[in-house]
Amino acid sequence: MTTTPERKRRPRADALRNYERLLAAAETAFRVRGVHAPLEGVARDAGVAIGTLYGHFPNRRALLGALLRERNEALFALGDKLIAQSARDAERALERWIRAVVEHAAAYQGLAAELVGGTDDEASELHASCVRMVEIGERLAGQARAAGAIRPEVRGQDVFALMNAAAWLRENGSAQQADRLVDFTIAGMRERTL
Amino acid sequence: MTTTPERKRRPRADALRNYERLLAAAETAFRVRGVHAPLEGVARDAGVAIGTLYGHFPNRRALLGALLRERNEALFALGDKLIAQSARDAERALERWIRAVVEHAAAYQGLAAELVGGTDDEASELHASCVRMVEIGERLAGQARAAGAIRPEVRGQDVFALMNAAAWLRENGSAQQADRLVDFTIAGMRERTL
């Protein structure tokens, strides 16, 4: 019934406010300076001491994980929608998913690396998100395989890897190059005669 | 006639020795810890003070550039060889080039990022190397295009981008994933009906 989200059990009002402020400040800092932006600056922008930041988030990854939660909700919702649409046009659904996640993973400089690495770091909050993304990719790839739209050896992991590689390219090179890579790779997944 | 390489004009014997030692130490450090390995440690391993390192190399990029020179020689030689062979089998030459450079660009963790970024940093020694790689890629792609082996819109830049993205994947994820990405993308470059 509460409009404000609860972590554990009724946090103090100022703690909750600081938590939100830290997330907002991190969002801006990460977007502008990348995921390795100085945490000191994040704390300052949030109007709290550096110790407060560490009180809420034990490390940078935890902060990033919390930050991506909302964003991921929207993405997973799209994934589910596309899985539903996949019965009609599996190839198009898969391609839309790929492009959406590339956009997502390129939101902050350095995010793509965090995501590919996150797959095997069981502890991090990012891990679950990564697994979920691979699952959705596998679902969509599975439908596309069944429909004969893509080569039978394309797995969810391949889709995930491609998306991160393209996002990384978008961060470090030009968005155009990233799009072209995605084009070629999608074409290659489609190709039947290897 | 001298067996030791000369920079500028007869450097002092100890300076030359330190230069070589620094390169050797950096090679090991970068290979083990990546291109962001602490330079302090590189200097220590080379048996010189940190100031000496900076005396020879104004920044990390310069050190990396010098380090890659020899390695690049071999790579460019291979490139020339493949261009010659390209008349016989353009597609195979291009593919061999791609796989060779992926291997090269994944030598040190973080190198791929340095390479993609290096294209527009005119000042760095890396710049020339990157341009050269794009040129070789363009040469080989051109022959493959002319032979009708790949789609007409594939450019040297695409090949360069793909190689770096795959190398990055090899650094951050598994080598297997990287290879699969390369497989799909090469297949996509081959595909005629977009």
Added chain:
DNA sequence: ACCTGAACACCGTTCAAGT
């Protein structure tokens, strides 16, 4: 001409002391 290493700047992280 080149080397040394102390010195400074910067940032991540911890923790004793406060409220």
Added chain:
DNA sequence: ACCTGAACACCGTTCAAGT
């Protein structure tokens, strides 16, 4: 229960003093 900010560790880079 949470916040503060000084303190420590670590690393990049500079530069005055040496040889």
